[in-house]
Amino acid sequence: MDVSLTLIIVMAVLFAAGVYAMLERSLTRVLIGFMLLGNATNLLLLIVMGVPGNAPFFGYSDVSDPLPQALTLTAIVITFAVTAFLLALIYRSWQLGQADTVEDDEADIALRERTDADEDVMDDEDDAGDEDATTDFVDVRTAPITVLHMKDHPSIHDDAPTDRAWGTNPAAAGPADPDSTGETGRGSDEGEGRS
Template sequence: MTVTLVLVIAMAVLFSCGVYLLLERSLTRMLLGFLLLGNALNLLLLTMSGAAGDPPIGGSAEGITDPLPQAFALTAIVITFAVSAFLLALIHRSWRLSRADEVEVDEADVAIRHREDPADDDPELAEEDDPATHHDPKAPEDADDPHGTQPDTDREQAHR
């Protein structure tokens, strides 16, 4: 096995473990998952930069390694560190306030997720919500409509 293949396998394992940990409800596990994803990203950047070469200071221009992927990796390290410090501060604050490391289920989100549209089950409600079936006698386009029915007069005649 070549060095590049080992790095690709390690990167794939880090990505998969990082995503698995990010999907947990524990904030500490989410932080560890984020750190694993950051390290996998650094391996990806360095693997994609190509084979090792000569340093850019020196003799000829042949065989010189491009320093841009290394600069990207350093930038990714700094960003990962900053976001990790922020997540660690959030975890500390959550622990100080509630003595819990778990993310709780928000009842409002659950209610929105399970709410169904009543028009799906009742076709009459779907017709009432349809703007093509509404008749507004005060609207200029409906004022001259001879076939338009007035809902108030129809209801009054039905009750007589």
Template sequence: MSASGILIVIMAVLFACGVYAMLERSLTRVLIGFLLLGNAVNLLLLIVMGVPGQAPFHGASGKTSDPLPQALTLTAIVITFAVSAFLLALIYRSWQLGQADTVEDDEADVEVRERGEDIEEAFDDEVELEEADDEDTTDFVGDATAPLTVLHHRDIAGIDDDAPTDRGEEP
């Protein structure tokens, strides 16, 4: 396996572990997952960069390396650092207030979940009724349709052609 193949496998493992860790309720695991995702993105940009060790300008061999992934990698490092600092502050504050770093459901979350379950049950009942009454007809069978009319912009705006204008002109 080549060096790029090994980097791709490592990157995929970091992405998978990062996403798995971010799906937990613990803020510490969310932070670890975010750091893993940040490192996976840096590896992705390293792989996309091209031939490693090449300068971003023409060398003696005439080959070039793309400077954009290098700039994006530096930007990704800064963004990962900033969001990690924010998450650390959030974890610290959560620990100060509740002696835990887990995110618990509050009353509004429970209410929204129950409302969603009620809506889902009503939707399922409606779908069952529609499937029971399903026929090969459409809703428009036997209905007369009116022709479309084109309105002038003055009709839409409600401008009366017989009314005097603001400039004192007669219609």
């Protein structure tokens, strides 16, 4: 397999520049970095493909590998979708604050100002809290999801056949529905034949 050294160098430079640009606080630079990473990925897949060959419909000798081509198409679509999403974020950020930079909020500043002593105190508090940890469903007989049945709502008329176990007597279960077609009686006859 003969791969061009120029493609490898260009791919490495694109990856390095893309990662460097994505580490910035400006969303526009993050977008440019992501686009550079997408193009570097396409070059990587082109390099992986190896020596170009014929299309599969020209014959069976020296055929090009179709998998990297399909992966390249997928990478192009993903890069386009994320680029559109980042453009929407940049536009909304510009509408709200007339800037596309990500600023520190109060939680970030408080986290940066914490000392090692504060970290040790918080670690000790976490260790003590693990012993008393309980869940909401310990020793609770009811499930968090309640299943409602049609028999719980007498005001709703249900004409669907009911689920009865085989071999039960429909007369003991209650009065039959006058609109039913006799489906309930059949279950008891078949149940007696099976037992």
